[in-house]
Amino acid sequence: MSASSPSGEVPARGKRADAVRNQQALLSAAAAVFVTSGVDAPIREIAATAGVGMGTIYRHFPTRADLVVAVYRHQVDACAEAGPTLLTSAESPFAALRQWIDLFVDFLVTKHGLATAMQSDSSGFDALHAYFLDRLVPVCAQLLDAAVTAGDIRPGTHAYELMRGIGNLCIGRDNDPRYDPRRLVELLLQGLQRPQSP
Amino acid sequence: MSASSPSGEVPARGKRADAVRNQQALLSAAAAVFVTSGVDAPIREIAATAGVGMGTIYRHFPTRADLVVAVYRHQVDACAEAGPTLLTSAESPFAALRQWIDLFVDFLVTKHGLATAMQSDSSGFDALHAYFLDRLVPVCAQLLDAAVTAGDIRPGTHAYELMRGIGNLCIGRDNDPRYDPRRLVELLLQGLQRPQSP
DNA sequence: GACAAAGCGGAACAGCGCTCCGTATCGTAA
DNA sequence: TTACGATACGGAGCGCTGTTCCGCTTTGTC
Numbered sequence: 392m393s394a395s396s397p398s399g400e401v402p403a404r405g406k407r408a409d410a411v412r413n414q415q416a417l418l419s420a421a422a423a424v425f426v427t428s429g430v431d432a433p434i435r436e437i438a439a440t441a442g443v444g445m446g447t448i449y450r451h452f453p454t455r456a457d458l459v460v461a462v463y464r465h466q467v468d469a470c471a472e473a474g475p476t477l478l479t480s481a482e483s484p485f486a487a488l489r490q491w492i493d494l495f496v497d498f499l500v501t502k503h504g505l506a507t508a509m510q511s512d513s514s515g516f517d518a519l520h521a522y523f524l525d526r527l528v529p530v531c532a533q534l535l536d537a538a539v540t541a542g543d544i545r546p547g548t549h550a551y552e553l554m555r556g557i558g559n560l561c562i563g564r565d566n567d568p569r570y571d572p573r574r575l576v577e578l579l580l581q582g583l584q585r586p587q588s589p
Numbered sequence: 590m591s592a593s594s595p596s597g598e599v600p601a602r603g604k605r606a607d608a609v610r611n612q613q614a615l616l617s618a619a620a621a622v623f624v625t626s627g628v629d630a631p632i633r634e635i636a637a638t639a640g641v642g643m644g645t646i647y648r649h650f651p652t653r654a655d656l657v658v659a660v661y662r663h664q665v666d667a668c669a670e671a672g673p674t675l676l677t678s679a680e681s682p683f684a685a686l687r688q689w690i691d692l693f694v695d696f697l698v699t700k701h702g703l704a705t706a707m708q709s710d711s712s713g714f715d716a717l718h719a720y721f722l723d724r725l726v727p728v729c730a731q732l733l734d735a736a737v738t739a740g741d742i743r744p745g746t747h748a749y750e751l752m753r754g755i756g757n758l759c760i761g762r763d764n765d766p767r768y769d770p771r772r773l774v775e776l777l778l779q780g781l782q783r784p785q786s787p
Numbered sequence: 788g789a790c791a792a793a794g795c796g797g798a799a800c801a802g803c804g805c806t807c808c809g810t811a812t813c814g815t816a817a
Numbered sequence: 818t819t820a821c822g823a824t825a826c827g828g829a830g831c832g833c834t835g836t837t838c839c840g841c842t843t844t845g846t847c
Binding site: 407408409410433434435445446449455 | 833834835836837838839843844845
Binding site: 605606607608631632633643644647653 | 802803804805806807808812813814
């Protein structure tokens with residue numbers, strides 16, 4: 392577990408350029424497909440989305456768990472890096488927070504899928520979860536602080552608490568049309584936005 | 590949920606005799622296959638074990654959840670009826686208890702499979718769980734009492750507690766050779782058997 | 788430019804869930 | 818007892834899946 396490169400995946404030095412390209416494409420494609428079709432999405436669909444053959448997937452990620460874990464780390468890194476970027480690009484700190492949470496919700500699909508994909512290896516899962524907290528809680532806190540400072544939201548909410556709340560809202564969303572976590576998350580956000588005093 | 594017939598499944602009056610026969614065969618076969626291959630066992634395997642065609646399975650149980658639920662109820666009833674029977678047939682109340690628990694452990698595979706097979710319909714699951722408790726706790730208590738009265742085991746153990754303990758021991762036994770719940774259950778039983786005083 | 792080596796794609800195979808319909812069996816009324 | 822609908826049965830067949838394997842392409846190097 393040598394968390395070396397700050398920009399996410401280790402570039403696998405010595406690898407050919409096309410191999411590195413494909414690996415990145417695969418990670419992005421898999422992340423997107425997981426959101427729309429769940430972590431059990433057909434391999435073919437992921438390959439097609441990435442524009443590669445199936446053999447390429449199996450070469451890079453021999454088992455489904457390998458792929459899910461890789462996507463997970465990739466997403467954690469992407470989410471962590473998106474925080475500061477959004478803060479400068481979005482029209483307000485609150486907008487940045489909302490967009491970041493949107494990314495975060497997408498990511499939770501992978502995170503929850505990870506739990507089932509790794510039911511045997513709980514120690515490995517714990518390590519990944521620690522990595523998740525280490526990288527994302529500070530980013531969320533930064534976004535929260537900025538929004539508070541700008542007067543967009545009320546103070547007093549902790550990053551860990553918010554992330555955990557959102558995470559819990561997103562449990563059990565197996566394409567049940569009666570339960571849309573995003574609606575509830577949006578509610579949470581609006582509650583954050585409006586100060587309680589008249 | 591009209592729990593009418595004390596002997597388990599409602600005989601489905603008006604149905605043809607062979608249909609009733611096949612339904613029973615299917616329930617027994619599925620229960621057996623679940624134990625050896627899990628609740629995700631191929632439909633073909635269940636059909637073959639029951640000696641029927643696949644069409645027959647789908648006619649009786651349109652979805653996998655239907656089959657699992659039916660097996661579940663069938664098993665609860667079988668387990669409940671086995672208690673008194675074992676008490677008269679086994680060589681001692683303790684032997685009866687042990688044999689009954691063996692049945693119970695088999696049954697737990699179905700019960701745990703049920704949870705995943707019904708992840709959407711939690712209210713239906715609760716009803717089934719209540720049925721499970723209503724029928725089996727008294728039977729277990731009866732076996733326990735008999736063994737205590739006979740001096741086979743120490744007193745003071747409650748049926749619900751024992752059943753729940755065994756249930757928990759049987760969590761996560763997905764063909765992992767390093768974890769055999771039956772060994773631990775046997776240990777529990779031996780602990781029950783031997784009074785602590787010298 | 789030439790040439791290994793590394794990597795790629797997708798045809799091919801095996802196994803699965805599920806459907807459909809010709810056939811066999813059952814219950815019943817004559 | 819026989820005859821005849823109604824009911825239920827079986828399994829071939831279809832479409833989808835994971836996984837492997839190998840001929841072909843791309844890459845980096847000299």
